[in-house]
Amino acid sequence: MHKNIYRLFTFLFLVTGFSSCDDYLDTIPTTSVPESVVIDNVENLQTLLNGTWSTYMDTYFTFANPGYASILRASDAMGNDVAVVRGRYGYLSPYDYLEMHTRVGTRVNAFWSILYTAINSNNIILANVDNIPGDDALRQQLKGQSLAFRAHSYLTLASFYQLSYQKDPNAKTAPIYTEPTGPQTVGNPKATLKEIFDLVIRDLTAAEALLEGYQRPSSQKYKINKQVVQALLARAYLQTGNWEAAAQKAGEARTGYPLMSGEEYGAGFNDLTNAEWIWGHGQRPDQSVASYHFHFLDVTTPASYYYSFMADPHFKEYFEEQDVRSRLFSWDNAAPARYGLLRYAKFKFREDMTGDIVLIRAAETYLIQAEAYARLNRLEESAAALNQLRVARNATALSLVGRSQNEVIAEVLLERRKELWGEGFALADIIRTQGKVERKAYTTVNPQGEAVPVRVTITLPDGRTQTVNAIGHTTTRTENNAGPEFTVNSPYYIFGIPENESNNNPNLNN
Numbered sequence: 235m236h237k238n239i240y241r242l243f244t245f246l247f248l249v250t251g252f253s254s255c256d257d258y259l260d261t262i263p264t265t266s267v268p269e270s271v272v273i274d275n276v277e278n279l280q281t282l283l284n285g286t287w288s289t290y291m292d293t294y295f296t297f298a299n300p301g302y303a304s305i306l307r308a309s310d311a312m313g314n315d316v317a318v319v320r321g322r323y324g325y326l327s328p329y330d331y332l333e334m335h336t337r338v339g340t341r342v343n344a345f346w347s348i349l350y351t352a353i354n355s356n357n358i359i360l361a362n363v364d365n366i367p368g369d370d371a372l373r374q375q376l377k378g379q380s381l382a383f384r385a386h387s388y389l390t391l392a393s394f395y396q397l398s399y400q401k402d403p404n405a406k407t408a409p410i411y412t413e414p415t416g417p418q419t420v421g422n423p424k425a426t427l428k429e430i431f432d433l434v435i436r437d438l439t440a441a442e443a444l445l446e447g448y449q450r451p452s453s454q455k456y457k458i459n460k461q462v463v464q465a466l467l468a469r470a471y472l473q474t475g476n477w478e479a480a481a482q483k484a485g486e487a488r489t490g491y492p493l494m495s496g497e498e499y500g501a502g503f504n505d506l507t508n509a510e511w512i513w514g515h516g517q518r519p520d521q522s523v524a525s526y527h528f529h530f531l532d533v534t535t536p537a538s539y540y541y542s543f544m545a546d547p548h549f550k551e552y553f554e555e556q557d558v559r560s561r562l563f564s565w566d567n568a569a570p571a572r573y574g575l576l577r578y579a580k581f582k583f584r585e586d587m588t589g590d591i592v593l594i595r596a597a598e599t600y601l602i603q604a605e606a607y608a609r610l611n612r613l614e615e616s617a618a619a620l621n622q623l624r625v626a627r628n629a630t631a632l633s634l635v636g637r638s639q640n641e642v643i644a645e646v647l648l649e650r651r652k653e654l655w656g657e658g659f660a661l662a663d664i665i666r667t668q669g670k671v672e673r674k675a676y677t678t679v680n681p682q683g684e685a686v687p688v689r690v691t692i693t694l695p696d697g698r699t700q701t702v703n704a705i706g707h708t709t710t711r712t713e714n715n716a717g718p719e720f721t722v723n724s725p726y727y728i729f730g731i732p733e734n735e736s737n738n739n740p741n742l743n744n
Contacts, residue, residue: 276368282358354415363380379445382438421740421742488600
């Protein structure tokens with residue numbers, strides 16, 4: 235690991251504050267706590283793990299890059315269904331494909347730092363957990379959670395720093411470190427996707443066994459339990475094409491997590507007490523860095539600063555009228571500069587301007603099962619899994635009459651887009667499935683055969699109506715436009731490794 239990552243970790247280790255085991259991550263200053271005390275017993279390593287999680291989720295690099303969830307926002311901005319508003323702060327560069335494939339820039343450096351800082355911290359825990367005194371049950375829990383946390387970071391690297399495993403499992407991706415590193419550590423070369431996924435699955439399999447007896451308090455959904463591990467395994471197996479295992483682990487992961495009601499779906503996706511959330515990160519007014527993401531996602535709360543993640547109007551057309559998700563769409567009528575933008579009110583701040591961050595939901599496990607069974611050509615089982623979700627959303631169940639295997643797979647992938655919008659899967663799914671970004675302007679053809687904007691009617695706050703041009707994607711790259719082509723397996727989809735990493739790690743490309 236290169237030196238600047240180590241220095242960043244050391245700084246965060248000293249000033250971030252370690253977290254207690256309370257419902258939220260209560261932190262205290264730690265500048266007076268020497269490292270020798272932190273690794274002196276299992277209980278203090280637990281404190282280090284909590285502090286590492288807080289750093290992972292709640293560290294500002296810029297206001298547009300607060301912690302791990304900023305990776306998820308970039309993924310959605312680079313996909314098909316989020317139309318990022320021009321002139322607004324945040325994610326326009328990823329949306330325009332001008333940033334993430336480069337090797338410089340705050341966001342490029344931030345994402346790499348977030349992931350490798352967590353990896354090194356968890357390596358410190360894993361290197362010491364078996365050799366220090368403490369409660370053995372806590373030791374087992376801590377070891378399982380740290381293995382799973384490390385696996386989550388590597389799974390993220392495998393999802394964004396190379397093309398699909400299905401394309402080339404031997405493609406070089408990012409370095410692997412399983413021992414603590416420091417300023418004198420000699421950097422490792424890039425590992426292959428297969429090597430990274432082998433580590434991820436090995437870590438998660440061990441974590442699943444270690445967390446077998448762990449009962450997580452319902453108010454502590456930031457902590458990793460067995461179901462979180464099973465969901466991460468399902469994701470890893472889906473990416474590597476182990477369809478049977480993906481379906482099995484997805485089914486196990488949702489045990490005890492029922493699908494939310496239609497009313498809950500429209501409540502704002504801001505509360506980790508939602509019964510469907512398997513994993514999430516809680517927020518409160520005095521501990522709310524990650525809540526800043528709602529300033530991009532929330533396009534209906536007046537106090538939201540940026541309201542930049544609007545929906546592509548074509549996306550709305552995928553939903554049936556009776557679908558509970560369809561009622562979240564509305565044409566913006568708040569100010570003339572926003573007329574014609576399509577709001578999608580999935581994410582809303584709570585009244586105190588905080589919002590919990592969702593990381594895994596039961597809905598995803600149904601979609602994993604549906605896709606895995608479809609790829610196995612077990613279409614009845616695929617439809618059964620998919621329709622449990624569709625019925626819960628008041629959408630029409632999928633009929634298999636006249637449906638081919640490829641058509642069922644396409645239905646499942648579209649349902650993923652509809653259900654998981656804004657949760658970080660857009661670019662990751664395009665890479666994983668060897669798809670391509672598909673954006674088109676929201677236009678119609680006039681009698682003269684010309685493409686013109688679609689006109690929509692909005693209701694103004696005073697009750698008057700007005701017809702305006704609908705606004706969809708403003709970046710619609712094709713082979714005939716300047717800039718990157720939106721093609722299958724485009725190198726522009728891959729996140730760049732920072733230039734600093736190459737400068738500090740001469741072995742990177744060996």
